[in-house]
Amino acid sequence: MGKRILLNAEEINIILNRLACQLIEKHDDFKDTAIIGIQPRGVYLSDRLEKLITADYGLKKADFGKLDITFFRDDFMRGNKVLKANKTDINFIVEDKNVVLVDDVLYTGRSIRSALTAIQSFGRPRSIELLTLIDRRFSRHLPIQPDYKGRQVDAINDERVIVSWKENDGEDAVYIIQDNNG
Template identity: 65%
Template sequence: MSQKTLLTSKEVTIILHRLACQLIEKHLDFSNTILIGLQPRGKFLAQRIKNILQNEYNVNNIHLGFLDITFFRDDFRRGEKSLEANKTEINFIVENKKVVFIDDVLYTGRSINAALSAIQSFGRPSEIELLVLIDRRFSRHLPIQPDYRGRQVDAINNDKVKVCWQENDGEDSVYLVSNNLQPSS
């Protein structure tokens, strides 16, 4: 196995500020916008974006929630390993609001498809957008594309994109982990 650095801590910080600015350009005062971090790893990105919006750009009244999609996934009962649910925390009305789903990596699109189903339990948003830190653009199984993307990555299916957050992993960085198995001759 080999690991290649895709983003350093400094690059992650720059990208997070760019994504926050793009949200401000589109949503301005956020009075009708809700940020939803997809559990488990989108939670860290969503919290960071909210903090940047509030602390760096003085955007107030940001509604932030976290959505667990475990039981909405199409592979929920397909694997041998049982999936563990996370906690959904949505303490506000979603009906007729602009929702921005936030996740660390967009891969096949199946998680976003599950999130689209799960959010309906909380009402019918007027609009849904997608913000991701990493877009693995050649791996899509569903026609889902991000509205806001930090970085596009071309990775083959055996490669894994590993996003590390200071709060959880002790560092801010993104790695491409390759399983360099050579076929035997």
């Protein structure tokens, strides 16, 4: 199994600051903005952005939430993997809000497709944008592209991109792992 590092902690920090600034540039004081992390792994990224935007940049008007997409996925009853749900935490109405969906890796686009449906259960947003730390281009199954992206990667299909977060995995890093399948 080959493992190489794509981003280290310092590079991730720079990227997070840039992404936060890009959001501020577009969303001004965040009065009508809701930033929503997709469960499970997008939530670490949205939590970091929340800290940057509210604490470091002092902009406190945005709503932050977590969205679980398990019951909206399109692979139910199609595989061996059991889909285990996570907590959804959206205690505001998204009606007429500018929603920013946040996930760590954009790969096939199917999770985002599910999230686009799931978010409708909380109202009709004025707009929806997508922010991802890693954009694996050339591997999309659906016509979905990020509006804000940390780093674009041309990983091939038997490679996996793993994003580690200090809170959960002990370090901030992004790895590309090559599975040894003969």
